[in-house]
Amino acid sequence: MSEEIVTTNKEPAAEVKPKRASWKQRFPWLYIILRHPQARIGVAILAALILMSIFAPLIAPGDPAAFTGGINGKPSKENPLGTDPLGRDELHLVVWGGRITLVVGLGTAALAMVIATAVGMIGGYFRGTLDDILVLITNLFLVIPGLPLLIILAAYLHPNTGTVILTLAFTGWAWNARIIRAMTLSLREKDYVAASIVAGEGNFTIIFRQILPNLINLIVGGFIGTTIYGISASTALAFLGLTDMEQISWGTNLFYAQNGNALLIGAWWVFVPSGLCVALAALGLAWINFGMDEITNPRLRAERELRNVLKGTKFQRVRATPVLRREH
Amino acid sequence: MKYILRRLGFYLIALFAAVTLDFFLPRLLPGDPATAILAPMGSRMTDVQIQALRQVLGLGNEPLFQQYLTFLKHLFQGDLGVSYAQFPAPVTSVIATGFRWTLLLGLTSLTISAIIGHLIGILGAWRRGSSFDIVMPPLFNFIGAFPAFFLALGALFIFGLKLHWFPIAHAYDVGTTPGFNQEYILSILKHMVLPLTVSVLVTLQIWIMQMRNTMVSVLAEDYITMAEAKGLTQNRIMFGFAARNAILPSVTGFGIFLGSILSGQMLIEQVFSYPGLGFLMIRAVGARDYPLMGGLFLGITVGVLLANFLVDILYTRIDPRVRSG
Numbered sequence: 323m324s325e326e327i328v329t330t331n332k333e334p335a336a337e338v339k340p341k342r343a344s345w346k347q348r349f350p351w352l353y354i355i356l357r358h359p360q361a362r363i364g365v366a367i368l369a370a371l372i373l374m375s376i377f378a379p380l381i382a383p384g385d386p387a388a389f390t391g392g393i394n395g396k397p398s399k400e401n402p403l404g405t406d407p408l409g410r411d412e413l414h415l416v417v418w419g420g421r422i423t424l425v426v427g428l429g430t431a432a433l434a435m436v437i438a439t440a441v442g443m444i445g446g447y448f449r450g451t452l453d454d455i456l457v458l459i460t461n462l463f464l465v466i467p468g469l470p471l472l473i474i475l476a477a478y479l480h481p482n483t484g485t486v487i488l489t490l491a492f493t494g495w496a497w498n499a500r501i502i503r504a505m506t507l508s509l510r511e512k513d514y515v516a517a518s519i520v521a522g523e524g525n526f527t528i529i530f531r532q533i534l535p536n537l538i539n540l541i542v543g544g545f546i547g548t549t550i551y552g553i554s555a556s557t558a559l560a561f562l563g564l565t566d567m568e569q570i571s572w573g574t575n576l577f578y579a580q581n582g583n584a585l586l587i588g589a590w591w592v593f594v595p596s597g598l599c600v601a602l603a604a605l606g607l608a609w610i611n612f613g614m615d616e617i618t619n620p621r622l623r624a625e626r627e628l629r630n631v632l633k634g635t636k637f638q639r640v641r642a643t644p645v646l647r648r649e650h
Numbered sequence: 651m652k653y654i655l656r657r658l659g660f661y662l663i664a665l666f667a668a669v670t671l672d673f674f675l676p677r678l679l680p681g682d683p684a685t686a687i688l689a690p691m692g693s694r695m696t697d698v699q700i701q702a703l704r705q706v707l708g709l710g711n712e713p714l715f716q717q718y719l720t721f722l723k724h725l726f727q728g729d730l731g732v733s734y735a736q737f738p739a740p741v742t743s744v745i746a747t748g749f750r751w752t753l754l755l756g757l758t759s760l761t762i763s764a765i766i767g768h769l770i771g772i773l774g775a776w777r778r779g780s781s782f783d784i785v786m787p788p789l790f791n792f793i794g795a796f797p798a799f800f801l802a803l804g805a806l807f808i809f810g811l812k813l814h815w816f817p818i819a820h821a822y823d824v825g826t827t828p829g830f831n832q833e834y835i836l837s838i839l840k841h842m843v844l845p846l847t848v849s850v851l852v853t854l855q856i857w858i859m860q861m862r863n864t865m866v867s868v869l870a871e872d873y874i875t876m877a878e879a880k881g882l883t884q885n886r887i888m889f890g891f892a893a894r895n896a897i898l899p900s901v902t903g904f905g906i907f908l909g910s911i912l913s914g915q916m917l918i919e920q921v922f923s924y925p926g927l928g929f930l931m932i933r934a935v936g937a938r939d940y941p942l943m944g945g946l947f948l949g950i951t952v953g954v955l956l957a958n959f960l961v962d963i964l965y966t967r968i969d970p971r972v973r974s975g
Contacts, residue, residue, distance in 0.1 A: 360788075461660065462667050464906055467954050469913035470931060470947045471671070477935045477943060478675055497906065554797050558917055561799055562932055576800070585807050593807075597800035605795035615863075629779055 351539050354617050361613025367606030371599065375420035386414035386570050394582065394589040404591040406575065407582020415575045416595040422571035423553055423600070426486055430552030431545045433491035438498035439534075439541055445499075446506025447529055457503070463496035472555065476564035486556055486565050494551050498544035505540055509533050543614040550607045557600050572596040653972050657962045661955045668951040672944045673721050677714065730948070731941035733934070741945035744930060749949065751821050752926035755842060756915055759849040767854045768900065771861025772893045775869065787858050794855035798914035802848045802921035809844060816844050819923035845922045852914050856907050857900060864896040871895075901965050905958040912954065927953075 346353040355361045374381060387410060395405035403412035445456035475489045509515065510533065518528050559565050560573025563581075567574055575596040579585075584592040616623040712720075724730070730741035770790070774783040793801070810818035822828070822837040868874070869892055877887045916928025923929060927950055934942040966972050 458660075458663070462664050464909070465661075465664050465955065465958060466668055466671075467912050467950055468909050469916055469928075470950045473931060473935055474672075474675055474943060474947050555913075557797055558799065558913070561797075561917070562920070562935070564935065580803070585803060585811065588811070590807060593800070593803055597797065597803070601796040601800065604797075605792060608791060608795055 351542055351614065351617050354623070355610060355613035358613035358616060360609045361611075364606040364609030364613070367602055368610065371420055371603055371606070372424060374417055375424055378417045378421060382411075382414045382417040384414070386410065386418040388414075394584055394587060394592060396589075397591055403595055404589070406578055406592045407584055407589075408578055412591060412595055415570055416572070416599060418570050419572040419575050419596055420599060422483060422569050423556065423573065424603070426483060426490070426556040426571070427549045427553035427603070429483075429487040430490040430494060430556070431548035433487060434495040434548045434552075435498060435541055435545050437491065437495040438544060439502055439537070441495070441499040442502025443506050443529060443533065443537070446503040447510055447525070447533065449507075453503075456499075460496045460499045460503070463493070464500070468493045469555070469558070472559065473562070473564065476559055481565045483566070483569070486559065487552075490552050490555055494548055494555070498540075498548065501544065502537060502540055505537055506533060509536055539614065539617045543611060543617075546607050546611045546614065550604050553600060553603050553607075572600050653966060654963060657959060661959055664955055665952065668948060669722070669725065672948050673718055676940060676944065677717075725948075730945035733939055733942040733945075736939075736942070741942050744942060745927070745945055745949040748925060748927040748930040748946070749953070751924060752915070752919070752928065752953075754838075755845055755849065755919070755924065755926060756912070758842070759846055759853065759915070760911065762846070763850045763853045764857050764900075766850070767857025768861045768893070768897065770854070771858045772865060772888065772896075774858070775862045775865030775896075776888050776892070778866070787855075787862055790851075790855045790858055793851050794853075796852075797917075798848065798852045799917040799921050801852060802845070802918045805844050805848050806921060817841050818844075821925050841924075845918050845924050849915055849918050852918075853907075853911050856910070860900050860903060860907075861893075861896060864899050865892055868892050868896040898969055901961060901968065904961045905954075908954055908957060912950070 355365065378386075389409040390401060390405060390411045391409060392401075392405050393409050394407055395401055395409075397404040397412075401411050401413065403416065406412055406415060441456050441460060445453040445460075472489060472493050475492070476486070479485045479489065515528060515532055518532050523531075556565065556571070557573035557576065560567075560571055561576045561580065563577050565571070565573065567577065573596075576593065579589075579592040579596075582592070584590075616626070728742055730745075733739050733741050733744050736744060767790075770786050774787050777783055806818050809815045817823070817840060821841050822834060823841075826834040826837045828834055874887060874892055877891050882891075912928075915926070916931065918924070919926045919928040920932045927946055931943060931946040931950070933939075934946060
């Protein structure tokens with residue numbers, strides 16, 4: 323309500339030249355994320371990890387796989403984080419390891435979301451027999467346990483970055499397809515879609531111009547969630563020795579640490595850096611998704627804004643959350 | 651009843667899909683088992699020997715469809731082949747031993763985690779913005795962000811290797827005699843503490859987030875306001891009205907959560923060498939024991955489908971809308 327009042331109080335729209343939409347209006351999800359304190363920290367963590375990976379050659383120059391000295395060596399001046407069971411410098415391994423891990427995570431998310439969006443939108447929009455079949459396939463992928471299937475796939479396929487991304491996307495798209503289908507089902511009943519049909523627009527235009535833009539929040543949220551899945555699952559696969567072991571990733575670092583019996587001799591420094599990086603990446607992304615949750619569930623956002631409004635007043639909130647919107 | 655039958659039909663289709671995957675993956679993907687086993691032996695094998703091995707693995711020259719029928723026939727007879735890393739144990743008996751341990755660890759962990767997680771979620775949503783709500787859910791989110799096997803390694807290092815509080819491998823002491831005696835049971839409990847704690851810590855956030863977010867929505871319903879207006883006690887409103895309705899999505903979501911819970915547990919079993927299905931499967935992959943690997947995949951899938959079916963039956967009991975619809 324408040325929003326409408328504010329807009330009518332402004333000058334009549336006809337007299338002003340149509341301004342280009344500000345970035346806040348064009349990317350509302352970005353704006354909300356950056357306003358959410360936890361999500362802001364998440365963005366910072368993720369940015370730091372990505373920058374570290376991009377500038378790996380500057381931060382830790384030289385060949386990361388080179389033998390540098392002691393085996394399972396303690397942190398020292400030459401090797402600030404110590405060395406691993408293969409005598410490689412741990413600092414190099416962590417800095418360079420992010421490259422593969424993050425690429426696999428983001429690549430998995432991109433591919434899985436393309437599948438999820440296609441399956442969800444086609445099923446939700448066209449309905450009928452096609453939808454029934456797609457829903458059945460989606461549910462099958464949801465109920466068949468993911469890690470055992472992943473392990474079987476990885477055991478038979480020749481493992482490299484491409485096949486890892488393919489298998490992870492293959493096992494990880496279903497949940498988002500279900501969510502996108504549900505949203506598409508409700509969107510296609512909206513008046514503006516009915517208006518488009520009356521105006522004679524084709525299915526193609528309606529799907530891409532009317533429905534897809536309204537799914538962006540869900541797709542971005544799903545992308546972030548699937549990136550977490552891609553990072554943790556690829557790390558787990560590498561930890562089990564099921565990816566390309568020549569590569570340097572956070573997962574393979576942990577594999578060599580485990581297989582070199584680093585823990586048994588007390589060399590905790592071989593495990594902690596790579597494991598911590600995986601956890602930080604997952605945490606950063608999860609916190610960004612908390613920000614996203616406030617977009618898809620306005621009640622959560624109203625919750626926080628109400629708390630800010632009531633702060634310092636003698637008013638007490640009731641149990642129920644009124645849904646309110648702050649003007650942007 | 652109609653609902654139950656529909657679900658049963660779906661699980662049968664899922665089972666069929668899993669069996670089909672299990673059959674076609676080794677045959678259609680590039681690295682077939684026979685070649686993989688033979689690779690280290692190089693050229694020392696004659697063509698006849700290679701052919702014989704392919705025959706043993708069910709990869710003979712018959713048409714694919716013929717092989718598929720044979721595969722299904724053997725499956726119906728409960729014959730999943732012979733594990734050759736643990737020769738001559740049949741795959742089914744290996745699965746049976748692993749199943750006990752996975753079920754023990756999994757059920758205990760699930761029960762503890764679901765109870766604590768839901769309580770934290772309920773209290774968090776009930777006192778939104780309180781210090782409890784600000785500290786607890788984010789804390790377990792933070793813990794849940796760590797890879798399960800990494801936490802397991804940490805626990806193993808600190809409580810197993812450094813402090814020597816708990817054993818670091820296996821499900822019971824070799825010295826004890828399996829059976830219903832105090833020594834054996836104590837040994838099992840002691841070996842379970844670390845894997846169980848890690849498993850609970852990793853899965854808590856699933857239930858907390860699920861419950862808290864649903865509670866927030868449910869608390870806005872009119873019947874909660876009505877209950878307050880009637881002057882019911884806070885506890886009665888919280889558990890009898892709000893939590894009771896908010897728990898439904900946890901039950902429907904169980905099937906999906908089960909997948910990720912199981913993945914975490916497989917890795918935890920691997921770290922603690924806990925002889926469950928996950929540990930066996932990962933070891934089978936390492937040993938290139940293809941019959942066992944495929945059998946375990948089927949075994950785990952059947953277990954997951956059964957669990958889902960049981961939850962569906964439970965669901966009809968707690969949500970009357972499903973029964974009538």
